[in-house]
Amino acid sequence: MTTPRPTPLSYEQAGVQYDLIDPLKVAAQRAAAATAPHLAGHGFSEVAASRGESAYVVDVGPFYIASIVECLGTKTLVADEMQRLTGRSYFAGIAQDTIAMAVNDLITVGATPLVVQAYWAAGGSEWFADAQRSQALVEGWKAACDTCKVAWGGGETPALAGIVEDGRIDLAASCTGLVNPKQRLSLGEALAPGDAIVLLASSGIHANGLSLARKLAERLPQGYLTEIEPGLGYGEALLAPTTLYSPVTEALWAAGIVVHYAANITGHGWRKLLRHPKALSYRVHTVPPVPPVLRFIAEQAGHDAAEAYGTLNMGAGFALFVAAEDAARTVEVARTCGIGAWDAGRVEAGPKALHIEPLGVHFSGESLQLR
Amino acid sequence: MTTPRPTPLSYEQAGVQYDLIDPLKVAAQRAAAATAPHLAGHGFSEVAASRGESAYVVDVGPFYIASIVECLGTKTLVADEMQRLTGRSYFAGIAQDTIAMAVNDLITVGATPLVVQAYWAAGGSEWFADAQRSQALVEGWKAACDTCKVAWGGGETPALAGIVEDGRIDLAASCTGLVNPKQRLSLGEALAPGDAIVLLASSGIHANGLSLARKLAERLPQGYLTEIEPGLGYGEALLAPTTLYSPVTEALWAAGIVVHYAANITGHGWRKLLRHPKALSYRVHTVPPVPPVLRFIAEQAGHDAAEAYGTLNMGAGFALFVAAEDAARTVEVARTCGIGAWDAGRVEAGPKALHIEPLGVHFSGESLQLR
Numbered sequence: 117m118t119t120p121r122p123t124p125l126s127y128e129q130a131g132v133q134y135d136l137i138d139p140l141k142v143a144a145q146r147a148a149a150a151t152a153p154h155l156a157g158h159g160f161s162e163v164a165a166s167r168g169e170s171a172y173v174v175d176v177g178p179f180y181i182a183s184i185v186e187c188l189g190t191k192t193l194v195a196d197e198m199q200r201l202t203g204r205s206y207f208a209g210i211a212q213d214t215i216a217m218a219v220n221d222l223i224t225v226g227a228t229p230l231v232v233q234a235y236w237a238a239g240g241s242e243w244f245a246d247a248q249r250s251q252a253l254v255e256g257w258k259a260a261c262d263t264c265k266v267a268w269g270g271g272e273t274p275a276l277a278g279i280v281e282d283g284r285i286d287l288a289a290s291c292t293g294l295v296n297p298k299q300r301l302s303l304g305e306a307l308a309p310g311d312a313i314v315l316l317a318s319s320g321i322h323a324n325g326l327s328l329a330r331k332l333a334e335r336l337p338q339g340y341l342t343e344i345e346p347g348l349g350y351g352e353a354l355l356a357p358t359t360l361y362s363p364v365t366e367a368l369w370a371a372g373i374v375v376h377y378a379a380n381i382t383g384h385g386w387r388k389l390l391r392h393p394k395a396l397s398y399r400v401h402t403v404p405p406v407p408p409v410l411r412f413i414a415e416q417a418g419h420d421a422a423e424a425y426g427t428l429n430m431g432a433g434f435a436l437f438v439a440a441e442d443a444a445r446t447v448e449v450a451r452t453c454g455i456g457a458w459d460a461g462r463v464e465a466g467p468k469a470l471h472i473e474p475l476g477v478h479f480s481g482e483s484l485q486l487r
Numbered sequence: 488m489t490t491p492r493p494t495p496l497s498y499e500q501a502g503v504q505y506d507l508i509d510p511l512k513v514a515a516q517r518a519a520a521a522t523a524p525h526l527a528g529h530g531f532s533e534v535a536a537s538r539g540e541s542a543y544v545v546d547v548g549p550f551y552i553a554s555i556v557e558c559l560g561t562k563t564l565v566a567d568e569m570q571r572l573t574g575r576s577y578f579a580g581i582a583q584d585t586i587a588m589a590v591n592d593l594i595t596v597g598a599t600p601l602v603v604q605a606y607w608a609a610g611g612s613e614w615f616a617d618a619q620r621s622q623a624l625v626e627g628w629k630a631a632c633d634t635c636k637v638a639w640g641g642g643e644t645p646a647l648a649g650i651v652e653d654g655r656i657d658l659a660a661s662c663t664g665l666v667n668p669k670q671r672l673s674l675g676e677a678l679a680p681g682d683a684i685v686l687l688a689s690s691g692i693h694a695n696g697l698s699l700a701r702k703l704a705e706r707l708p709q710g711y712l713t714e715i716e717p718g719l720g721y722g723e724a725l726l727a728p729t730t731l732y733s734p735v736t737e738a739l740w741a742a743g744i745v746v747h748y749a750a751n752i753t754g755h756g757w758r759k760l761l762r763h764p765k766a767l768s769y770r771v772h773t774v775p776p777v778p779p780v781l782r783f784i785a786e787q788a789g790h791d792a793a794e795a796y797g798t799l800n801m802g803a804g805f806a807l808f809v810a811a812e813d814a815a816r817t818v819e820v821a822r823t824c825g826i827g828a829w830d831a832g833r834v835e836a837g838p839k840a841l842h843i844e845p846l847g848v849h850f851s852g853e854s855l856q857l858r
Contacts, residue, residue, distance in 0.1 A: 139615075139618075139621075140621045140625065140644065141644060143621070143622065143625045144605070144625050144628075144642070145641075147625050147626070147628065147629040147639065148605075148629075148638075148639035148640065148641060148642075151629060151632045151633065151637065151638050151639040152638050154632070154636040154637055154638055155601065158599055158601060158636070158665075158667075160601065162638055167641075172602060172604070172638075172641050174601060174602060174638065174640075176550075176601075176665065178548070178549050179547075181552065181601070181602070181665075183602050183604060183640055183661070183663040184604060184640075184641070184661075185556065185606045185642060185643055185660075185661040186643060187608055187643045187647070189645060189647070190647060190648075190649060192650065193649050193650065228529055230526065230529060230531065230545060230547075230552070231543060231545060231552070231554050233543070233554060233555060233556040233661065234515070234519075234556075235556045235558065237558055237657055237659070244510075250510075250511045250514070251514065254511065254514045257515075257518065258518040258519075258521065261522045261525070262522065262525070265525040265528050265529070266522065266525055267523050267525055267526050267545065268518065268519035268522040269519065269545075269554055269555075270516075270519060270538075270543050270555075271515070271519075271556060272556055272557060273511065273512060273515070274558040274560060276558070276560070276561060276657060277561070277698075278561060278564050278652065278655070279561060279563065279564065279652060279655045279656070280651055280652070280657060281649065281650060281651070281652050284649070284650045285650070286608055286647060286650050286651060286657050288556070288606055288643070290554070290555075290556040290604065290661035292554040292663045294529075294547065294552075296529075327648075
């Protein structure tokens with residue numbers, strides 16, 4: 117019996133058109149960069165290397181302050197549909213996803229997240245009247261703060277009829293943290309040939325690639341209730357909450373391990389390993405196991421390995437670049453935190469490129485344009 | 488000739504149902520408060536008095552860090568309709584409004600805003616394809632950062648089809664600042680009988696009360712093009728950008744004036760003067776001139792003075808509580824910054840209440856429930 121090859125579905129076909137967003141991004145980045153001199157008037161200065169990184173860093177003297185705002189994206193649409201199908205609320209996990217988007221970005225610069233603010237913009241006041249769902253959102257948010265040891269400072273719960281669709285919610289989180297002591301700054305100055313690439317396990321799709329995942333659900337006769345392996349439904353698997361990685365970065369510092377650079381593997385999948393502007397090659401010799409939901413998506417979308425690893429996290433949600441002699445201990449520290457980890461490769465001298473040896477997949481530096 | 492009294496329109500009728508949001512808010516506030524002990528693990532502590540205030544404050548030793556995320560609300564719907572009617576983009580002003588929501592709240596605790604992050608969540612990638620509008624948004628954002636002397640750190644520009652309505656955008660800003668030196672903290676410990684109430688002029692409706700304002704537009708035969716005074720259309724007047732007050736609070740500090748407490752007059756109008764939990768009476772003897780657009784809204788909605796001043800800013804966008812001997816200089820400093828200001832009243836011993844003497848309007852402490 118042969119399974120017919122499904123019609124391929126690219127990220128662009130799933131509705132995200134980067135070319136329309138990018139000119140605005142470029143204009144915004146230029147305008148934003150031009151505001152940095154204002155900090156001097158307050159006696160402070162920007163850490164210029166943080167421009168284009170995952171969090172913005174300011175030198176305020178005794179330490180650095182890092183800050184960020186991050187959107188969850190469209191994962192709530194899966195939770196909404198699954199609630200309709202099962203009667204259960206998935207918003208505790210969704211809350212964790214939202215905080216993860218902010219915290220996992222903030223820690224890449226070496227910051228300890230201190231305060232999270234909630235941004236919950238609903239399509240109408242009625243959204244909050246579903247007590248089970250509201251309570252799940254609050255409890256999940258609190259639990260994620262507890263995991264990350266951050267204070268939940270407050271937030272906004274606007275009702276935005278006419279902007280946010282009726283029955284929907286736009287979720288985001290802002291996060292402020294400190295790089296303290298300042299030696300924890302991990303903007304990649306120390307990133308060099310010989311460094312180890314340690315990959316940390318993802319729990320599934322996390323919160324990137326959901327537009328594609330939702331499009332695929334539309335093509336499945338049983339939609340989100342399709343079994344992707346015995347006892348595991350597609351929707352259920354998609355809604356596994358995003359792993360929070362700040363316990364690992366905090367434990368590494370406590371263990372005396374200096375992180376040279378870190379990359380949160382979100383949109384653009386493993387191409388995020390190419391994030392740092394330095395001309396370096398990244399050679400991966402060990403590929404983590406692929407979560408069933410990601411294997412299923414890649415198969416259903418007709419992705420080859422290059423498209424799958426260039427779009428989805430494929431089992432690696434976060435990358436740490438450390439001195440080779442720290443690789444084994446880094447893996448051990450992460451596992452002690454309950455998070456799978458692999459000493460997966462090495463940084464090499466050479467043109468900017470990522471080589472995923474076991475898969476024969478290669479990405480050039482040009483394949484990731486973030487700045 | 489008598490003008491027929493228009494059918495009254497309350498804030499609730501305009502679509503905002505606080506009773507549906509409030510139980511969630513209470514649950515969220517309790518859960519948030521329970522996360523504060525995490526800060527001790529990092530060697531820091533929460534400034535507990537900032538819970539329920541407009542920004543959350545953490546003591547990190549040499550200074551306090553304040554942070555916040557704020558939503559613009561539905562003012563973009565007016566800008567969208569006015570762009571359709573006039574062909575012009577109003578998004579430069581809208582950008583200022585969005586930053587004002589965050590900055591004007593952050594400064595109430597005595598913080599100097601340092602970094603702003605942009606949250607621009609569009610209904611689809613197409614939103615960003617309107618180059619005139621995108622450029623206005625970027626330029627207005629930059630200009631507001633320049634006015635407030637903050638660094639624009641970065642942000643998010645997600646395309647959220649299925650969550651944000653097609654053709655719409657959900658705008659928010661997060662802001663991080665420092666209370667530095669720590670004596671600048673203005674959480675109201677020094678607020679006392681005898682203090683002066685200095686009111687700062689608003690530019691119009693700012694960004695609160697827009698649901699009501701939009702409902703009224705639907706009832707006007709000429710809608711947003713209705714002249715509210717010769718040469719001034721209703722939509723144009725509504726879109727006057729929100730005044731940015733951080734230049735005033737910075738100039739006051741530079742002039743050696745210590746602010747005891749500050750209130751950003753947003754939702755709930757002048758009832759925000761009752762924000763501080765202390766049992767104190769606030770007696771206003773001078774009422775600033777009412778911007779034409781607010782006078783028009785109050786008339787059209789059939790509001791009496793109590794409803795108007797309890798809902799809209801009515802010409803006073805920000806309140807500063809200072810020692811009586813500093814009142815005249817506070818007014819002078821604000822005016823030097825180009826912002827109208829009035830020594831408008833006094834704080835008195837007595838039960839929590841606001842007395843707007845010239846209007847015979849009185850609000851009890853129970854009329855504002857924020858905590």
